[in-house]
Every structure is written in structure tokens, then in C-alpha cells.
Amino acid sequence: MANSVKCKNCGEWNTIEGSEKQKCSNCGEVIQDPTKERLEKIKKYKQEQLDKWMFTIKDDDSAVVKFGKKTGNITYIVIMSIVGFFAWLAAVLPL
Structure with missing residues (x-):
């Protein structure tokens, strides 16, 4: 067609x-x-x-907001890494 x-x-x-x-x-x-x-x-x-994404750092953000967003990004990465590790551990270890 x-x-x-x-x-x-x-x-x-x-x-x-x-x-x-x-x-x-x-x-x-x-x-x-x-x-x-x-x-x-x-x-x-x-x-x-x-x-x-809630932690996107924009150019017009103040220094305090940028610091908060960077802290949020780092916290998110650390928590997701820990959760991912435990999920991997649960999948690998036999019951």
C-alpha cells in the first residue's frame, strides 16, 4: 500500500x-x-x-539545591547498589 x-x-x-x-x-x-x-x-x-528525574541538576538551581540533589543522587546509587547486591545474593545462594 x-x-x-x-x-x-x-x-x-x-x-x-x-x-x-x-x-x-x-x-x-x-x-x-x-x-x-x-x-x-x-x-x-x-x-x-x-x-x-527528581534529582536532575539544572543550571539555575541554587548552591543549596544543587548540594541536596547531588546528595540525593549519591544516596539513590548507594541504596540501589545495596538492594541489587542482596537481590543477587538471594538468587545465587541455595535455600
């Missing part, structure tokens, strides 16, 4: 088939690059997840 896609460069509508790279019939610009689109989507998702 063919889909119509508008070229971002020249605005010409093109018919594409399949999932491989397609070029515009008018200007030759790449219309659809699944690899590039997927990488952009992953990058956007990672940035959204980083922004949601």
Missing part, C-alpha cells in the same frame, strides 16, 4: 512504498529515513525521562 508524504524541503507530495529510505521526486531530499526517525524519537524520550 502506498502512502503520500510531503517533502519537508520543497513541499512536494510523494508516494512512498516500503520502509527503506525514500527520496523526493522533485528535489532529491530524503523524505523518510526510519533509522534517523527512530534515533530522534529515542533521543527525545531519553531527554523527557531525564527531565522527569
Whole structure:
């Protein structure tokens, strides 16, 4: 089944088939690059997840807030390491 896609460069509508790279019939610009689109989507998702993290240190945070967030990050890493160790220990040791 063919889909119509508008070229971002020249605005010409093109018919594409399949999932491989397609070029515009008018200007030759790449219309659809699944690899590039997927990488952009992953990058956007990672940035959204980083922004949601409660201990993300921003440039406009005060020194006290930065210290608190660094302390929170270190505490989180230590606690998760301990929990991971005990989970590994429970999985390895026979009952």
C-alpha cells in the first residue's frame, strides 16, 4: 500500500512504498529515513525521562539545591547498589 508524504524541503507530495529510505521526486531530499526517525524519537524520550528525574541538576538551581540533589543522587546509587547486591545474593545462594 502506498502512502503520500510531503517533502519537508520543497513541499512536494510523494508516494512512498516500503520502509527503506525514500527520496523526493522533485528535489532529491530524503523524505523518510526510519533509522534517523527512530534515533530522534529515542533521543527525545531519553531527554523527557531525564527531565522527569527528581534529582536532575539544572543550571539555575541554587548552591543549596544543587548540594541536596547531588546528595540525593549519591544516596539513590548507594541504596540501589545495596538492594541489587542482596537481590543477587538471594538468587545465587541455595535455600
